[in-house]
Amino acid sequence: MTRRTTLSGHTYEFADLKALLAAATPERSGDALAGVAAASEQERVAAQWLLADLPLATFLEEQVVPYEDDEVTRLIVDTHDAAAFAPVAGMTVGEFREHLLRPETDTTALRDGLTPEMAAATSKLMRVQDLVSVARRTPVVTAFRSTIGRPGTLATRLQPNDPTDDPLGVSAAIVDGLLHGCGDAVIGINPATDSPQRTIDLLGLIDDVRQRYEIPTQSCVLAHVTTTLQILERGAPVDLVFQSIAGTEAANDGFGVTLDLLREAHEGALALGRGTVGTQCMYFETGQGSALSANAHHGVDQQTLEARAYAVARAFDPLLVNTVVGFIGPEYLFDGKQIIRAGLEDHFCGKLLGLPMGVDVCYTNHAEADADDTDVLLTLLGAAGCPFVICVPGGDDVMLHYQSLSFHDALYARQTLGLRPAPEFADWLARMDMITDDGRVRDLPADASSLRALTAGVR
Amino acid sequence: MSDPLDALRHATRARVALGRAGDAMPTGHLLTLRQAHAAARDAVHDPLDAPALAQEIEGALGVEVRCVQSAAPDRSRYLQRPDQGRRLAEGSDLPHGEHDLVVVVGDGLSPLAIHRHAVPMLREMLARLEGWRVAPVVVATQARVALGDEIATAVGARSVLVLIGERPGMSSTDSLGAYFTYDARRGRRDSERNCLSNIRPPYGVDYAPAADTLAMLMAEARRLKLSGTALKADPALVAAPEEPS
Structure with a gap:
């Protein structure tokens, strides 16, 4: 019409x-x-x-x-x-x-x-x-081993990516993140190689760290859902099923997923019952432009299609969803202004549709954006009650070659906006003597016992 | 007493254990990161001097060189409209002939990679093309990988090898990629190409082994009359990742 x-x-x-x-x-x-x-x-x-x-x-x-x-x-x-x-x-x-x-x-x-x-x-x-x-004003609260999205909190995905999935490198990045009070939403690795064995090895690595230090968080290796299904059958310790999704059937086909496949994986992870304070066990990533990139946009604008991906996500009652807003490149979001606006739109639409909507606040080197832009978006998202953001060592992802937030950025946002980590994780930080009573993550001296204990695991 | 954080620093090239100034990064690390980003940005934006490169190739390697530009008129448009970077500019003039192969040198997302690596890589590559009828080398600016398909059609070459600057990272700003397409023509999908990336000695793959691998692959492609995911002559060679359209 x-x-x-x-x-x-x-x-x-x-x-x-x-x-x-x-x-x-x-x-x-x-x-x-x-x-x-x-x-x-x-x-x-x-x-x-x-x-x-x-x-x-x-x-x-x-x-x-x-x-x-x-x-x-x-x-x-x-x-x-x-x-x-x-x-x-x-x-x-x-x-x-x-x-x-x-x-x-x-x-x-x-x-x-x-x-x-x-x-x-x-x-x-x-x-x-x-x-x-x-x-x-639209909080969405979800839980597995930690509770994400409560008003007054800001959780973080600790992303310890390594170009060769080297266990030592991954461990070092995990410990660095924990020492900065990060990792309460999930410790989630993008594997350099998507294979069942690699996924099992990396999951085992995160699970070991989690159990050794009794950290109330969840682990995830962001392999394709078909890989996760395979390792579920082999009895691997799968906390969360991850998948990238989009807002059209054809774009999801490009990702190699259907609703049936997601349903099957959801049921598989749910049956393991590994959550302690909640049962939500799906993790989705989305991003404006993914449908166009797959030639599957049907003449619809990228922001509307992005919101449609949230209909897919909410059908599976996820623990975490995030848009990878600045990752896709300048042909979809050209500069800091476009990235900032898109991040806030995605967060708003996700929340309104009932999703625990986090954001990978990030940019690539060929976009017209820099760390000042990510500071602006992070601050706005903190004000907007964003449940979680993604953090990598120094803000530099050495595997995916883009810049996301650093652990320091999470410290800044929490301190400046008066936000706390997820409650169970904050209690753990207190038990480890890594956080002050007023919620500041300590800059630990070299002889601090928690620092000694955590770094001793990296070898 | 040793610093327990040294265990982290020795374990990874990731930027761990940077220390803190309050909640923020110490000034040295702040500027180090800014410097790395600046280098990556400059690698994207400093333009390729195509005529100078053409002269350098002709002088050093004794082969004929042509220069073309894509339909993207400038860097800003190039970054926003990958479709234009895949098409030749209107009125592009390339002599038509009958060739097995054309080698295209394209700026891509890192002209710096071309400045550093194109001539030595071409030298190694051209030395391994005995038995191929090779068209004049084409230097292309504001170029995406698929521009090679149009160039192959224009010069009358069956296949195309595109040497192109890859998207700069914070720790690698000058990485060269090589994309081979058999039976190149407009509309070829990225899954129909083979790719060898991270050519950048001394940190990445060296020219000679890269050229060896490519020559082996190209010979195999010629024998089987195809390229892409169906062709896996060597585990080091993977199908090209899908480029956004």
């Missing part, structure tokens, strides 16, 4: 819902690459005016990717909760934005009543402060 509006004497037309959504999206290189971006700044605002007046219920009637072609669309439509949607069913997108911003609104009650497209559309009208303030 064509929608049109006139702005300053010029008439703008949008052929269908996806064209309208794409044109209404704040500028980003990936939409220009896909050929769906607004042709001018005024066209963008024209689309936003139309979007603001669009009834939210439109997204239940009109799909951006056809129902019959795509299992993600079918998942979204078939699991929509009409009762949860009822309180906002009569609103336009613009009214819904205002509804979310009112302090009396319970933003956590809506999740199953909202589709990803509704969340994405609303975010396109929002300013950064809207994305921050609504997300802050």
Whole structure:
């Protein structure tokens, strides 16, 4: 259905819902690459005016990717909760934005009543402060051995990647992270080689450290879900099943996954029952641009497709989800401004849809971005109540060749914004005498017993 | 008493045990990181001097060289529009002939890698191409790997070997990649190429072993009339990673 509006004497037309959504999206290189971006700044605002007046219920009637072609669309439509949607069913997108911003609104009650497209559309009208303030009021709490996402906390994934999966190198990075109070969301390695044996070896390594020091956290080797399924059958100590996912069936096909495969893996890990304070055992990564990168975008803008990936994630009740926002490169998010905005959109949409939405605050060397940009995004995410971020030694991932946050950055954010680690992990840090009563991670002297004990394991 | 953190420092090249100034990094490490990022950024943005390189190749190796540019007019567009970096600029003029192979030298994401490694790598490579009818070397700017497909068609070469600067990391800014495609033409997928990366002596793969491996692979590709995932002549050779379209 064509929608049109006139702005300053010029008439703008949008052929269908996806064209309208794409044109209404704040500028980003990936939409220009896909050929769906607004042709001018005024066209963008024209689309936003139309979007603001669009009834939210439109997204239940009109799909951006056809129902019959795509299992993600079918998942979204078939699991929509009409009762949860009822309180906002009569609103336009613009009214819904205002509804979310009112302090009396319970933003956590809506999740199953909202589709990803509704969340994405609303975010396109929002300013950064809207994305921050609504997300802050929408906590999502999950648990396995530690509890993630409680208001007033900021957890971290400790990412001890090594270019050759060298056990010594991985151990050193893990210990360095622990000494900085990191690792409460997960100790998660991207393996250099995705093989069952390698995955088992690395899992065993993390599990040993965890058990030796009785650390209340979870381990994960971010192998492909099919690899994890194989090692589950071999009795490996799998805490979390990881998988990269996207917002269309075709893009997920490019990742080598289907909903059935994810279901099977979820059931497998759930059956192990390894969690102590919770049972959530899935970990997903997403990122704007992944569908375009797989030639599977159906003419839909990358931010709307990203939100659709969250429908996939929430079907499996995950412990952790994060967007790898600056990793994909400048052809999708060109500079710091685009990365910052996208990170906040992803966090907002994920939270609104009920996900424990973390962010890999990062950039590549060919993007127009630097550590000042990641400082800005981290600070905003801390204000927005982001459940967790990713940290690597010195902010430099020596395996994936990109820059994420350092352990120091996590210390900064917690201290400056008054945030604590996950409660079980904070208790562990206290038992190890690594944190002060007011929550500051100690800079340990060389003779500190915890420092001696942790470093003794690296050999 | 020894510093227990030395155990960490000796265990990995990752930036562990940096120490703290309050919660932040000490100034020395702050600047070291900034310096590494600056080197990587400069590697991406300092342009390739194509005419000078062409002259250098002709002078050093005694082969004919042509220069072309992709459809991406500048670095900013190149970074945002990989599709343009895969197409030749309008009006590109390359003499057509009948060849088995064309070797393309492309700036890619690290012109620095080309400045450092292209000539010695070409010397080793060309010495191993006996029996191949080789077209003049093409130096391409604002180039992606797939630009080689269009160049192969333009010069009338069956296959293409693209030597290209790889995305700089914080500790390796000058890594050269080699991508071979049999029966090259527009629309070839990345899974139909073979790739050898991290050519950068003294830290990475040296020129001679890289050229040996490539020559062996190319001979095998010619025999089987294919390249890519279906061709695994050597464990060191893997199919090219999928490049975003």
